[in-house]
Amino acid sequence: MSLADLIQLGASLVAVLFVAWLVGKMGLGADPRIVDEAHAIRLAEEAEAGFRGIEVARDRAGFAAIVRNEEGRMMLVRAHGNHFAARPVDGQVVARLDKDFLTLAPPERTFGAVTLNLGKEAGVWAARMRSLVHG
Numbered sequence: 001m002s003l004a005d006l007i008q009l010g011a012s013l014v015a016v017l018f019v020a021w022l023v024g025k026m027g028l029g030a031d032p033r034i035v036d037e038a039h040a041i042r043l044a045e046e047a048e049a050g051f052r053g054i055e056v057a058r059d060r061a062g063f064a065a066i067v068r069n070e071e072g073r074m075m076l077v078r079a080h081g082n083h084f085a086a087r088p089v090d091g092q093v094v095a096r097l098d099k100d101f102l103t104l105a106p107p108e109r110t111f112g113a114v115t116l117n118l119g120k121e122a123g124v125w126a127a128r129m130r131s132l133v134h135g
Contacts, residue, residue: 032079033062040065044075047086051075057102057125059116066104066116066125074128076104078114087111095129102126 001009034040041053044067053067053075064078066089074089087106094105102122105113118125 032082032084034058034065034077034079034084035062037065040067040077043067043077043084044086047075047077048088057116057118057121060119061117064114064116068128072128072131074132076106076114078111085111089129089132091132093129093132095126097122097126102129104129 034043037056037058040056040058043065044053045051051067051073052069054070055068056065058065064076067075067077069075075086076089076093077084077086087108089104089106092107096103096105100117100119100122101115102118102125103113103115116122
């Protein structure tokens with residue numbers, strides 16, 4: 001290996017390390033999670049002015065949560081890329097219960113369906129979804 005090859009190899013290594021550092025500094029490739037109920041409430045309140053969450057059903061992995069306010073209105077919060085997105089849960093959201101899993105499909109296709117592992121609470125939250133349609 002010649003000196004020119006070693007210099008090129010060293011420069012390439014430095015460039016790769018710099019790009020990796022820059023990606024980390026920018027937060028790209030992060031794995032955003034909803035860490036607790038307070039975090040879920042804050043995200044829902046940031047998404048809609050005047051929304052004040054009082055109860056949370058957080059997915060066990062932390063990728064999504066349903067936040068309910070005092071009036072019974074609900075907001076679905078989910079990881080979306082490096083950030084979070086939120087949408088109101090109303091009668092247009094299709095809910096499907098499968099044991100401990102609750103899948104919500106908002107009418108907005110770009111938001112996508114969200115499956116939350118809620119454990120034994122999945123049935124309680126599914127019943128609340130039914131009340132939005134019938135209530």
